[in-house]
Amino acid sequence: MDIRRFITVMERVAPPELAEDYDVGRIGLIVEGKGDIGTVCCALDATQRVAEAATLAGADMLVVHHTPLWNPVTTVRGATSHLLRTLLSAGMNLYVMHTNFDHAEGGVNDTLAARLGLSATERMTAGLVGDCSLDAEEIARRLPGGGIRVYGEIGTIQRLAVVGGSGFDPDLIREAVDLGADAFLSAELKHSVARASPIPCLEATHYALEAPAMEALSSRMGWHYIPDPPHVVVVP
Structure with a gap:
């Protein structure tokens, strides 16, 4: 081509x-x-x-x-x-x-929503909000890398906001709340934002939130996908 x-x-x-x-x-x-x-x-x-x-x-x-x-x-x-x-x-x-x-149909946020089984989705300025019936453990299991950090009291989530990348912006969180979200999933959460958030914040990595879309795109286009998760060393 x-x-x-x-x-x-x-x-x-x-x-x-x-x-x-x-x-x-x-x-x-x-x-x-x-x-x-x-x-x-x-x-x-x-x-x-x-x-x-x-x-x-x-x-x-x-x-x-x-x-x-x-x-x-x-x-x-x-x-x-x-x-x-x-x-x-x-x-x-x-x-x-x-x-x-990120914003395109079938892009990062749409792929993330599909992976988490969100329904009745509505788009935000960035990311989207959708219905679900998940707890934090199930969300972690559905993401590559297998781990998230949870800030705030959380049980079964009924409506989740997802933003691939660094999406923990106070204005976005308020927009998600207005759309009925009871939890917010993104990456790179600042302590001050977590403390001020009206809903629990679920922090994953960029890789966990964005790599699935690149893998899905590769499969859709018939390309060769190269997984390259970051090498993380946990120091006691």
């Missing part, structure tokens, strides 16, 4: 106009490689390990959720140099779908 046609297809999957303002210049074709796309690999992050696995798979294109070039690049050294050398020497393209894929 020609690279221009590939980009057209991807922009139908996750229209760029759905992205948050801070994603300008950070989504789409981030690294340009071969003009003809045959093998495509997909992952959550463009880590060195993922880039090397994609190279071994003979990928012409690597599709990820998070750009590895978040800040303007003024020097090419260290991990950035190593990653770019791996991609460029293989002629591999790197395509990023971030908040546009």
Whole structure:
């Protein structure tokens, strides 16, 4: 497939106009490689390990959720140099779908809601709220990584708000409450937000909330998915 046609297809999957303002210049074709796309690999992050696995798979294109070039690049050294050398020497393209894929139909939040079995869903400014009958243990079991932190008194949840990524914003929590949510699931919870929240907060990792959507997209498109969960060491 020609690279221009590939980009057209991807922009139908996750229209760029759905992205948050801070994603300008950070989504789409981030690294340009071969003009003809045959093998495509997909992952959550463009880590060195993922880039090397994609190279071994003979990928012409690597599709990820998070750009590895978040800040303007003024020097090419260290991990950035190593990653770019791996991609460029293989002629591999790197395509990023971030908040546009969060908001897209069938994207991060929709996949998360489906994985948790939410029904009667309503969209928020970011994320969505849906009916369920889950407790914290069952939510943890349904997410990759198998663990969440719970802040607040919680039993069986009847209506859950889910936001992939860093979604613990006080305004979003209030919006979720207005839509009937009795608990809020996202990542990167600040202590001050947890203390002020009118409903219990369930904190998972970025990987647990976002990797399922990349895996589902890969399956839908017939790509090769590269799982790369973060290596966590628990120190007593």
